[in-house]
Amino acid sequence: MDLLEKECLKCDKNFQQGDIWNYYYLSDKVPAQGWKIHISSQIKDAVNIFKIVYKLSQLNNCSFKVVKNLEELKKINSLGK
Incomplete structure (x- = not known):
């Protein structure tokens, strides 16, 4: 388990784990449409x-x-290179 995985587990136990993503549902309602923000990182x-x-x-x-x-x-950041 790496540092990111450990931090994800410390923050909230109510998230769904997928194959690649962890999903955090912090609101009871997810709008049908709206803004989506993408934040990338090294x-x-x-x-x-x-x-x-x-x-x-x-x-x-x-x-x-x-x-x-x-x-x-690392895999996501190296796509297309």
Whole structure:
């Protein structure tokens, strides 16, 4: 288990784990349409960025997904290279 996985588990026990993504549903309602924000990260910054995004999402009742571990992030970041 890497640092990102550990941080994901510390933040909230009520999330769904997928093959690549962890899904955090911080609101009872997910709108049918609206804005979607994409935040990317280098491996070295991933844990700190997750902590920031989680706090902001929690304050604003905003659901989000995050890659489940650093190995998957490495794969995603290397696509198309």
